Amino acid sequence: MTISIAHLGPAGTYAETAAVAFTDKLSQLGHKSLLCPYPSIYQTLWAVSEGQVNLAVVPVENSIEGSVTITLDTCDSLVFKPV
Numbered sequence: 001m002t003i004s005i006a007h008l009g010p011a012g013t014y015a016e017t018a019a020v021a022f023t024d025k026l027s028q029l030g031h032k033s034l035l036c037p038y039p040s041i042y043q044t045l046w047a048v049s050e051g052q053v054n055l056a057v058v059p060v061e062n063s064i065e066g067s068v069t070i071t072l073d074t075c076d077s078l079v080f081k082p083v
Helices: 014-028 041-049 069-077
Strands: 002-008 032-038 055-057
Touching (some): 014 032, 014 055, 032 041, 041 069
Parallel strands (some): 002 055
16 A cells, blocks of 8 residues: 655655655655645645545644644644544
8 A cells, every 4th residue: 555645845845855754764664655745734734634645744833933823723624534
């Protein structure tokens, strides 16, 4: 089974860097994975809630503004289906 991982795009974001590191770890453990970039945090999390991908990597905090409220608000408003 291939694990699909949504992440906040475009290329070069910290979310992408974290997602790539996670796929490397999964590969070491013998799992296949597929990175799926999305243009916004909402769309990234929505893809998980709709079952289009298995999981998502999105920012929760950053060093300039602190909490990333769009991530927290979106997690609160979407209904996530059990995997």
